[in-house]
Amino acid sequence: MIAKISSTANLGRALGYNFKKVRQEETTVLLAGGLYQNQDGRYAMEQVLSDMQQLIPNKCRTKNTVFHCSLNPHPDEKLSDETLMQIAREYMEALGYGNQPYIVFKHNDIAREHIHIVSLRVDSEGRKLNDRFEKRRSKQITDALERKYNLIPSSKVSGKVETETPKVDIGKGNIREQVASVFRMVLKHYRFCSLGEFNAILNKYNLTVEEVKTEFRGRKYDGLVYVPTDGKGNKAGTPIHASDIGRGVGYTAVQNRMQKSKLAVKPLVPAIRDKVLQTMRTSPRTEEELRQWLEEQGLRVVIRKNESGRIYGITFIDDEVGIALNGSRLGKGYAANIFNAYFSNSTYNPFLDETLYGSPSVRLEQSATVQTLQQNTEESDNLVDELIEDMVGESFRTTGNDDWKEAAWQRKLRRQSKVKLRRRKH
Template identity: 80%
Template sequence: LSDETLMQIAKEYMEALGYGKQPYIVFKHNDIAREHIHIVSLRVDSRGQKINDKFEKRRSKQITDALERKFGLIPGSKITHREMGEVSKIDTTKGNIKKQVAETLRSVLKHYKFCSLGELNAILSRYHLAVEEVKTEFRGKKYDGLVYVPTDDKGDKVGTPIHASDIGRGVGYTAVQNRMQKSKQNVKPLIPTVRNKVLQAMRTSPNTEKELRQRLEEQGLRVVIRKNESGRIYAITFIDDKEGIALNGSRLGKGYAANVFNGYFSNPTRNPFLDETLYGNLSARLDQSATVHPSQLNTEESDNLVDELIEDMADGSFLSTGNDDWKEAAWQRKLRRQNKVNLRRRKR
């Protein structure tokens, strides 16, 4: 849309909402997949009276729906998430890398459930992107943040790290942590199904990692295997793109941890997955596949934390970049302290 059309849309929107006589500023944004505008105005009119805001959200939706029809726009309510296969890989030669990263992240974070940064990295690797946690200190206090880095086909970093705060809301440390916490409950019912598929693939005794990938793909799974410089497998993640979940092997059970697969591919003639006393009977019903076996015990949080620590140590050191959320966090704490002081004064 031209700037003139966007201005006309903004004008009609403000008039319909009751802000037609108010001063306002229109900002055009293209930091996400679709170009859009932000409108900033005042809630108090020239006489010092507050603009009516009753049912404002409902009225705003009705107005935008009418404007969509009038200007032939795609209705926001009908926009569905794009299939992940349509999301392009980050291409540093095309420029505007920040916009590419923003589009990829928003699609991934809406579609996938993951419980650790290792699992998120396994998902992002398909799109030539990696995330790293960074730590910084400000006035004696430590803060955590995230940076996103473009990568090549091998997973090596090929671009400058981009702060989450430079990308926009919803991709920072706090947002991703909240996403991981919510995912922990959401993935639990799906773990037995993924575990069963992995077990079924391993009981075909694949001789190579390539064969394992093929067997898993037949069941709708893909696997991301990470190795250190000596070739040892230190992390393995199973991804169901249709369900939108990524699970580290250890999250399926101790019998599916990275070291088990490393041992297997070191000597494929010894296949522990064929032992039914350890892994159960594959012909059993799916709801019985969650039966606790000695090496299939659901891992505790500490197990996964150790796995993630090992992944981080093996994958390289953290980038010494600034925190994306520390300013906001510090500001919020300052406000809370001020509010506490005001409350004490009122009580007196």
Template identity: 40%
Template sequence: MRQGAPVSSLQINKEEGRVLSTNKIYVPPDGKIGISEMVEDFKNYMPKAGRTKKPVLHISLNPHPDDVLSDSDLANIAREYLNKLGFGEQPYIIYKHTDIERHHIHIVTVNVDEQGKRLNMDFIHRRSKKATTEIEEKYNLRKAERQRLNPDTPLKKVDCNAGDVKRQVANTVKLIMSRYSFQTMGEYNAVLSLYGLTSEETNGRVNGREYHGLVYSVLDENGRKIGNPFKASRLGKFSSLNAVHEKINRSEQNITHEAVAKTRRRVAQSLNESHSKEEFIATLKERNIDLVLRYTDEGRIYGATFIDHDTHTVLNGSRLGREFAANALNERFSGDNEVSRTPDIVEPTNPDNETNQEQQTSTNSAPTQQPQDSGNDYDYSLPGLDLFQLSPTVDADEEDFKRRMKRKKRGQRPKF
């Protein structure tokens, strides 16, 4: 059994969430909890003059999918867990989340007493591990096994029905960040999508402070988000917005002309041998290259990204040349996807001269100091308070970031 990620408390009253137990928190007879009323109940136990800046603790417990547990079992497990950590007499709410087949428990409580004194949080991770181990033995649960990552660890698509989803997401992001080179957020999301993930930038305010970060979502077979997003802060610093921008900056320096040329030759060969889009994609796979296409609602190709698993580079089509950009591929494969044989492509246009929008959104530098995700495994936000909102578009943020970095290089102070 593992600790996992928080979800929006607004989903408690939906079909996929159900309250199992509370302490010092009022629940109406119909079980429909008012979010604002719940927040007020928690605030009543947190003195306004308290010195603890992060008094709210949000934890999730994730039994193995093969463990068959009743709601009563889950509630008892959560209460025992809180007792072992010394939070058994605190106000708390325990609810079961069933947005995916892997049922899990969420606990929201506070780590200060009514006098504003902070409860013992020393060695909380070690104590939490000890508590979950004891509970596993008592209830004969399957033990959580931490996967050791190494350079040869294979990348697998995230499966919501195969164990700890948070751990799967974290491991997948960590391997992608260490293994692949990419130069835009769009290219990053292209390689994430191969393994059932996507990322989105978030913006908001926390205690009057601007917040900028990333959230990761699992995708189904049709590319639709399922479940609830994982904040980067709960996965690790390697997944944060800052870390991704730093990776983009390094990639711009590390992707060699030789690597691009190698990918270009193999893509050109595949295109020359193909008479349809499906044949092109299949031929690329034979050469260990994946193609991620993005479509408008009308079915037009507006984005094309090649992921070369030999060179571990992720390249928008326009970086390889006009012949491989989205517009060219859309024109070539439009209609019934059957095309006549075209002359062999010997040497595509130099991508360094391209002015395609996908290249223009490339990030020029890593950001300087700004509020970002912490590596903490807990979420201290009050439920019901919108701490972040999904940005309407990634490209706009990239452009804003690019402008701020240019101002910095000219000696002006960037406005974060």
């Protein structure tokens, strides 16, 4: 069982999140302590909110007065409501919240049933409850509860979280919750440096992301929308704006993840590149054969084409390690146009040319200076590649214009000229 604890100053939001699901019949109230109950045995958000707010003194020095926790059993566990209620009581008592007002919700909006608990971090006099080493103590409590109720240990849950995340299925409803689940897992587990690589990861979960730019009252805003897809990558649902999913899943969060990933992926590039090279040297005859042989190496490949069938993007993904790399990030010889040329005329395999790709012994003997120069060149190429993919993602897929690379190159030159002019003025 895994416990996820958070604190907030917004009691209305914590309760509103859960009561909204109650109204949608995706959640039920299991248990409540110290809170008003209607004559029909139900709990109303307005009354629960009022009861809890009255227990928070006006002059309270603690800012984040709300305790919000989710207890997540293993997906294979099927626990009765009575067992979940008893687990919630014992957990809150052991953590030091037994005398606090709290309410327990059982969520069944996704395949993995779990419970949420909302309580207060301060007592009636405004004193903050002891939260020292809270997460450590929480782990000790959940471990003890697992032993007492003979539950599947959390050590068997946390190691493969990403493989348990289901694909988005528009037939099941609750699309926003499904998208949020996929997004948070991907953002936590994977490293990627561009939206193209991000989309290649999401492709596995029947999801795609698009960047949107708007202007309001003279100010420009950047954002993201998530779109469910079918098994073939076609859009199959209504776009969902990141702001409708919740905090920490929007444009800024993705940009921060990409920036942090740029340094983290560098040591991992050689291993991925070598797997791709060795696979291509076996001369796969078709793209499907390439996919199968890369899977044997532990890699997943996502190939993007325009309407005329030309490959304009290719991304290699190691789901276990959690990394996605565009072909050009591996080096110039692994860009999308190389693979397009190969599969258009597989009689010539450039990957067998050791003067271009080198032998394993030669690659191992490369000096640190040469590697640094190569990395700098690759980073420059990646900028062009990402610009091309952004442009191709819309215009090229619809127009089929073969001058797309030239247009991108001209744009780069114009930007460089503007930079030089600004430097001269200074």
